[in-house]
Amino acid sequence: MAPPDVESRVAPPLVNCAQCGGMLPQGLGEIECVLCGAMCRVTHQPTIIALMGEKVQCPHCMTVVEAGTDKRPVDLSCESCSGIFTLTRKIVKVEVQCPSCEANLRIRPRPGKRELTCPGCQKPFFVTF
Numbered sequence: 001m002a003p004p005d006v007e008s009r010v011a012p013p014l015v016n017c018a019q020c021g022g023m024l025p026q027g028l029g030e031i032e033c034v035l036c037g038a039m040c041r042v043t044h045q046p047t048i049i050a051l052m053g054e055k056v057q058c059p060h061c062m063t064v065v066e067a068g069t070d071k072r073p074v075d076l077s078c079e080s081c082s083g084i085f086t087l088t089r090k091i092v093k094v095e096v097q098c099p100s101c102e103a104n105l106r107i108r109p110r111p112g113k114r115e116l117t118c119p120g121c122q123k124p125f126f127v128t129f
């Protein structure tokens with residue numbers, strides 16, 4: 001049986017590629033730009049500290065467990081009930097505005113250009129990160 005997931009509340013900042021300016025996949029360490037293939041080193045000390053010290057509730061017994069690591073996803077085991085659960089990455093969402101009706105959409109940013117369809121006015125438009 002797969003351990004239950006708990007979503008982290010801490011996310012690395014969205015960073016742009018030093019070479020082409022496109023958005024890098026979210027993460028820390030050596031990150032490869034999916035647009036131009038450049039390797040970029042992403043470090044963000046406040047995020048690392050926040051990830052290490054993040055406290056989450058054990059989904060089995062509700063005891064507060066400290067992550068103690070900046071890895072996500074990571075399997076944690078609860079000291080009080082020995083239950084195991086997975087602390088997953090936080091899903092970052094950004095707001096984009098439909099150019100036709102100005103409705104705000106909350107989407108998961110992905111590097112590059114993609115087409116979205118506005119749920120309000122059904123008109124397609126492109127976003128680039």
Ligand SMILES: [Zn+2]
Nearest residue numbers: 017020033036
């Ligand atoms: Zn790049």
Ligand SMILES: [Zn+2]
Nearest residue numbers: 058061078081
């Ligand atoms: Zn527990």
Ligand SMILES: [Zn+2]
Nearest residue numbers: 098101118121
């Ligand atoms: Zn619209």
